[in-house]
Amino acid sequence: MDGPIYTPEELLTRLVAFDTTSHKSNLELIAFVEDFLLQHGVLSTRVPSEDGEKASLFATIGPAGDGGIALSGHTDVVPVDGQAWDGNPFLVREADGRLYGRGTCDMKGFLACVLACVPAFKRRRLKTPIHVVFSYDEEIGCIGVRPMVAQFGKSLPKPRFVVVGEPTSMQVVDAHKGPIRWQVDVTGRAAHSSMAHLGVNAISYATRLIAELERIEAELRVSSRSDRFEPAYATLQVTRIDGGTASNIIPVACRFGFEVRAVPGLDTDAIERRLISFANTACLPDMQRIAPEAEICIARANSVPPFGVDTASEIVALALKFAGQNSTHAVSYATEAGIFQDAGSASIVCGPGDIAQAHTANEWIASIELAKCMAFLGRLADWAES
Numbered sequence: 001m002d003g004p005i006y007t008p009e010e011l012l013t014r015l016v017a018f019d020t021t022s023h024k025s026n027l028e029l030i031a032f033v034e035d036f037l038l039q040h041g042v043l044s045t046r047v048p049s050e051d052g053e054k055a056s057l058f059a060t061i062g063p064a065g066d067g068g069i070a071l072s073g074h075t076d077v078v079p080v081d082g083q084a085w086d087g088n089p090f091l092v093r094e095a096d097g098r099l100y101g102r103g104t105c106d107m108k109g110f111l112a113c114v115l116a117c118v119p120a121f122k123r124r125r126l127k128t129p130i131h132v133v134f135s136y137d138e139e140i141g142c143i144g145v146r147p148m149v150a151q152f153g154k155s156l157p158k159p160r161f162v163v164v165g166e167p168t169s170m171q172v173v174d175a176h177k178g179p180i181r182w183q184v185d186v187t188g189r190a191a192h193s194s195m196a197h198l199g200v201n202a203i204s205y206a207t208r209l210i211a212e213l214e215r216i217e218a219e220l221r222v223s224s225r226s227d228r229f230e231p232a233y234a235t236l237q238v239t240r241i242d243g244g245t246a247s248n249i250i251p252v253a254c255r256f257g258f259e260v261r262a263v264p265g266l267d268t269d270a271i272e273r274r275l276i277s278f279a280n281t282a283c284l285p286d287m288q289r290i291a292p293e294a295e296i297c298i299a300r301a302n303s304v305p306p307f308g309v310d311t312a313s314e315i316v317a318l319a320l321k322f323a324g325q326n327s328t329h330a331v332s333y334a335t336e337a338g339i340f341q342d343a344g345s346a347s348i349v350c351g352p353g354d355i356a357q358a359h360t361a362n363e364w365i366a367s368i369e370l371a372k373c374m375a376f377l378g379r380l381a382d383w384a385e386s
């Protein structure tokens with residue numbers, strides 16, 4: 001089947017023209033990709049969001065079934081609101097070897113390269129399947145990829161390897177930290193502040209919990225050391241706090257959020273257990289002596305797992321070979337790689353563009369980065385054919 005052949009630049013222009021800011025639908029872009037793949041004889045499967053407004057897309061070129069290598073990227077982009085753009089962010093503009101537009105770097109450049117390679121992938125006699133795996137809602141917490149990954153090995157083939165094409169300037173990234181977040185709700189009892197002994201001050205007990213978190217943070221600096229990261233340990237920070245009613249009322253409620261920027265392998269469940277244990281022994285008995293209804297609720301909020309692939313994994317050697325590099329890197333930003341890795345597909349992060357340009361006004365990608373990515377995908381296809 002002879003579908004249309006496009007350069008990555010042409011495809012990038014098409015993809016950027018779909019305003020797929022995370023809070024908007026991505027279905028027009030998905031329909032375009034579906035149609036493009038179909039014109040090359042490639043069938044794809046949508047995994048829709050609950051409200052049906054968005055979808056992920058999964059397609060296989062080559063032999064059906066589990067195994068193979070997935071080329072993964074998110075279709076959503078961050079908002080342009082409040083940013084000073086020179087011109088329309090959704091109209092790709094080329095100047096001085098750069099392509100400007102929202103998502104050119106993060107990460108429609110990679111999607112464009114993958115699609116531009118589809119005709120070549122189809123022409124080859126692939127022994128190893130190449131999967132096209134496009135998600136949504138990555139920018140708001142890697143939400144959209146999860147229902148699709150849940151289908152791996154069920155209604156969708158389970159890839160053996162995954163290349164997440166986030167912008168790394170085509171360096172091979174084998175580890176990143178992940179934000180694990182909690183929300184804590186402390187409920188005490190209100191009282192007139194002249195009668196403080198009748199109340200249970202939710203803010204005071206929140207500060208006890210926060211003091212315990214500071215002790216945990218100090219221990220993490222020592223126990224979670226990994227020189228590959230900046231800073232070289234897992235951090236723990238309280239990120240929000242809200243409590244109290246008025247200046248003459250003992251506060252009945254206090255809510256705060258905290259996160260751990262976890263290094264791969266960190267036991268974050270142990271941190272949660274320790275805080276729960278502290279609440280049960282060092283806070284609740286005192287609180288409930290006065291107010292039996294007092295409680296402390298510690299709940300996980302949206303989190304992205306840290307990512308670390310075993311350096312002996314075949315995907316590391318393969319990615320280095322495809323990229324023409326000889327060493328791997330660790331980065332501080334989070335991607336979907338940990339989610340694939342935790343689901344049993346060995347993953348690597350490698351894609352065109354410099355992360356410094358992601359999310360900025362006048363976001364751009366250098367044309368040379370697209371060329372380097374095309375070369376990477378060409379070597380990947382050589383391997384999949386052999």
Ligand SMILES: [Zn+2]
Nearest residue numbers: 074106107166
């Ligand atoms: Zn991204």
